[in-house]
Amino acid sequence: MNRFDYVRPATFAEAIAAASEPGAAYLAGGTNLLDLMKGGVVRPGRLVDVSRLPGLGAIEWLADGGVRIGALVRNADLAHDPEFARRFPAVAEALLSGASAQLRNMATVGGNLLQRTRCAYFYDVAGACNKRQPGAGCEARGGETRNAAVLGWSEHCIATHPSDFCVALVALDAVVEIAGKRGERAVPLEGFHRLPGETPEQESVLEPGELIIAVRLPAEAASFSRHVRYLKIRDRTSFAFAVASAAAALRIEQGAIVAARIALGGVAPKPWRARLAERTLIGVGPDRPHFDRAAAAALADARPSGDNAFKIELAHRIVARALALAAAGTPARLPALPASPFAPVAGVLHA
């Protein structure tokens, strides 16, 4: 790990000033940043520890029925907040399908949005990566692409965004609150992350020194609570990143879908909202042919970035199945294996 200066500011203004300097990075839960620093993948000259900044650790219920989640709320505390889990069960399920219990006790809401890709070529400092070193090239192209994108990628970068939480959030129209030198602003999560294009090193709309202070979910997001799921395929049942995942939310009235939300994870450089697919579901019955049609629409623009064409079919099936699970109804209690396509079988040791 490189040497760095460690500062622990007492106020937003101090934090923003300290983090506006070149080479500075915010430190909150540290679960991703310290891992990257140990590998030499990122080398900040200054860590600005915001983990004790006041006013960022609360889950606030808004007068209009929405919720404002402070950027320092820990993943575990949000997922296990009874009122939050009741209104936004798929967000809780997505959170609990990610990482391990220890990491969820450390990792924060703001940090989750800013976690870096788990592309092995980004982590391999001996290899070329445009995200790590702009202009160096992309060794993932032509490499092992099981975890690479099939949507939204460019010739310069095929890495995926690894978050589960963000997939459920973007499906439900979350908004990111940001503080910076010029005051505060709010950005829809759907527009918060950038596609790689020719500048894969620019991953979000944050300007130097800007700090995520909260994530809001609108009141309407809770209107899906009876028919909403997160489903995630990974290479082991727990503690693994998504090969493909989907959040699906439906509002069903008198046998017809009146509102739908679909987002995909593990297949794109950002949490991927599938708005065209959502529109195919309005006014139709909640049944398998319509879910297949929606899934096809969600993957219509997909193309392999290497030897990963299977992910297009896999993601199609995950979307269709997430929609079917949502239509069947949100379970009263979160499953023992959150977001898993496998149900526990009594008496066997492994799912």
Added chain:
Amino acid sequence: MSVSVLLSVNGVAREVALDDPRVTLLDLLRERLGLTGTKKGCDRGQCGACTVLVDGRRINSCLALAASCDGARVLTIEGLAEEGALHPVQEAFIAHDGFQCGFCTPGQIMSAVGLILEGHAGDDPERIREGMSGNICRCGAYAGITAAILDAGRRLAERDRAEAA
């Protein structure tokens, strides 16, 4: 740069002057305080061998900077037994063969104590296995670990009921 850290470790106040902010909580425990029960496995948050409780919650001490833990209350495997008697989770790991080589065991036990404190898994073996997925056991003692946690969870719940009565 130097950083001064004040911690409660296993109930004892410890003030440590760090000459370098890169020191993790794990390295502080092992290299500066001589508490080598907490193990360094992967040092990247993937194996759970370094699990300790910080302010009552299980975390990977390898991914926490010691400086960030200033003021925290830390419990390690060395602080679990009280008055010479093993903690019920420690007893249950012995009774159910919840280990073989023992390297991951301090992390497994601290994680299990954290899991029982969280109270979400209850007596459901599948929820216990899911809740322990952040602790890898290279020997594959998982069946014994799950049985030990089920047993310890029951005994701790009985103890709580007896104390409440």
